[in-house]
Amino acid sequence: MKIRKHLLKESEERLRLALATTHQGLFDLNVPSGSVTVNREYATMLGYAYESFHETAESWRARLHPNDRELVSKVYRDYAAGLRPDYRVEFRLRTSDGSWIWIYSVGAIVAYDIEGKPLRILGTHLNITERKEAELRQQESDQRLSFALDSAGIGDWNMDLRTNIATRSLQHDRCFGYTEAVAEWGYDTFLAHVHELDRERVNSAYMAAMAGQGDHDVEFRTVWPDSSIHWLLSKGKFYFDDNGTAYRVAGILIDVSKRKSAEASMLAIETRYSMLFENSMDGVLQSTTDGVVVAANSAACAMFRLSESEICQKSRSGLVDMKDARLPLLLAERELHGHAKSELWMIRGDGSRFEAEISSSLYNDHSGSRYASLVIRDITDRKKAEADINQLAFFDPLTGLPNRRLLMDRLGQTLSSAQRTGQISVLIFIDLDHFKYINDARGHAVGDEVLKCIAHRLTPLLRQEDTLSRIGGDEFVVLMASPSHDLDRATHAALAVAEKIRLALSEPATIEGQKFNVSGSIGVTLLPKYGQTADDLLREADTAMYRAKNAGRNRIAFFELTMQKKIEERLAIEHDLALAIAAGQMEMVLQPQVDVYGNAVGGELLMRWTHPVRGPVSPAIFIPIAEESGIILQLGNWTLHQGCQALVRLAAAGRQMDLSINVSPHQFRQADFIEQVRAALAQAGADPTHLILEITEGLLIENIEDTIDRMLELARLGIRFSIDDFGTGYSSLSYLKRLPLFELKIDKSFIQDMPRDPDDTAIVQSILSMAKHLRLRVVAEGVETRQQADFLMAAGCDAMQGYLYARPMPIDKWMQTEMTLTGEGGAR
Structure with a gap:
């Protein structure tokens, strides 16, 4: 007996040493008394100091979690009744700070009384809190995953290859057409549900994965209990032991019937589109919205005489005539409505052009990228036929x-x-x-x-x-x-x-x-x-x-007969006028301008035409015709030379005075007019300071700045300017102070009813007053009565010109007369 007790004590000591090494708590329960002997690790595990810790069966039960008490009692009863080989159980104990820890406890009855009742129980406590919390987190994660898979219509499965028994989610069985879980499921059950046309392929994929040749990933058809056919996607992963033998496979199952149906439809559409794209007699291009070509069919290649790669390299700028005004309109309409039609000039690979009918639409591909399709039809033959029909018709x-x-x-x-x-x-x-x-x-x-x-x-x-x-x-x-x-x-x-x-x-x-x-x-x-x-x-x-x-x-x-006569007469005058200078029919006459004393202080040279058949032709008739026909340029240049020659003749006769000649606006605007003036002065040797150029207010209406520049350049030669028929034009008075003017000529329309017409009288007085302030000389034209002359002299007019003093006459005749122009000898 002593030897037996000694051996037991040694065994217990070895157990304590082993438990101390693995940090497990040891307890020794005396069942009749309820006292418990524990080691240091036991007390420390619960947060107590070993020296002051005392455990009893009563205190241990008080620390046991209420939800675990029934479980622990049942395990102990089953063990004590011989229904379990040992006492093994997991439960929670409250620590000294009130928190809970998970304990894995293993124990055994080591002594019985004579009646076979337990006297002593020896066991261990192992703190498994971290593992249990990890398991709980994993369980929570598995629940969330299961919910997510179920919501997404994904069934999950896990099969033990050693027992050929699979655990599955309900969604797994639904993928095979069942509304409730199938009682038993193994690989044979699975294979039996695969469509016979896919069965061999699926089995081969399964065996290859189980042999370690990759994961199990296969799509197949299954026949539901209602005989309908569905497509499923099965993905699985095999797990292998140290010997390389697969012992478990787990995966997911998804019903992909809708996707397969959509893919089939899309494939059919793509097949039809491909056939249309390649077999279309019209050229078809696919491009980005900014004109980069990504595809071209064979008809387009033939049309442009380029390969598909060459067309893609050229893009829009190399295929379309970018100068075609219709291109921006087509692009704008396509952007606005998503489609557009037009006709454009296209460019072949050899540089030749052809006109095409374009139909273009915008679309988005499966990724949402924006593209354009262009259907191109060469309408060269059609255009030629239309042109031929139009030519024949019109x-x-x-x-x-x-x-x-x-x-x-x-x-x-x-x-x-x-x-x-x-x-x-x-x-x-x-x-x-x-x-x-x-x-x-x-x-x-x-x-x-x-x-x-x-x-x-x-x-x-x-x-x-x-x-x-x-x-x-x-x-x-x-x-x-x-x-x-x-x-x-x-x-x-x-x-x-x-x-x-x-x-x-x-x-x-x-x-x-x-x-x-x-x-x-x-x-x-x-x-x-x-x-x-x-x-x-x-x-x-x-x-x-x-x-x-x-x-x-x-x-x-x-x-119209009347128009016929008028036109014939006008044409005849124009024809004869062009020959008049060469035929010696044109003549310059002089009408003097006199001061208040009747002395000639200047004169105006006027053009006269005497036709050999018609006789004298009024300037009112031939000057407008000359203006409209352009003959005025020839007449104006002739007048310029005649005026310079007249200045020289007057100077030679001792009758030097200022002479005015009229300049047409058309003549004045000629690019070489200034050179014409220089040439006429040089050829005659005339003094430019006695030459006055009469211009009309109409000359000032257009391009006033250029007119001023020309006048200033001529003024630097000594030439002076007069505005003829002042008051009848449309020029702005603001220009008068900018122009290099010498005089104003009051039009005879204002003189003829003066002084009895108060309006004309007021106009003349205003012109004289303005001219005085601007320091301009004033000549009144058309003076025919003594009353007109007296009024003008009283108003301060500088010079007068009209029938009261003299009619226009040849220069030689004027120089021969010795009469003094007093106003009495003028003939009407």
């Missing part, structure tokens, strides 16, 4: 000129505009004289060549906005749209163009080395007239043409 096939149909359309538009705006337009009818003789003598082929030659000859004579048409046979019509608002100017323009046409037709036409003389009879009418139609106009011009033909052919006739 143009003469022989000459290429507009035909009668197009002429009448344009004539109708011009007439409507003219009736609305009052702008005058012109219609000219041309019929070739004796053209039938050419056809009869040389054949229609030669006649056709003559017609083409005439069309080519007449076209450059017209403005771009005018229409030259061939309306049939040898008849041509010209529509001049809105040459003027003024009837006289429009009539003059019509006559000028008609005369150019007549002269151009008179030139021989050389066909096949032979010359043919062709002339034309030309009829002219103007529009609009009240109630006039396009047919009326054509008939009027045709009537005028026959009047010209009946008058002897190769002539111009107007539909």
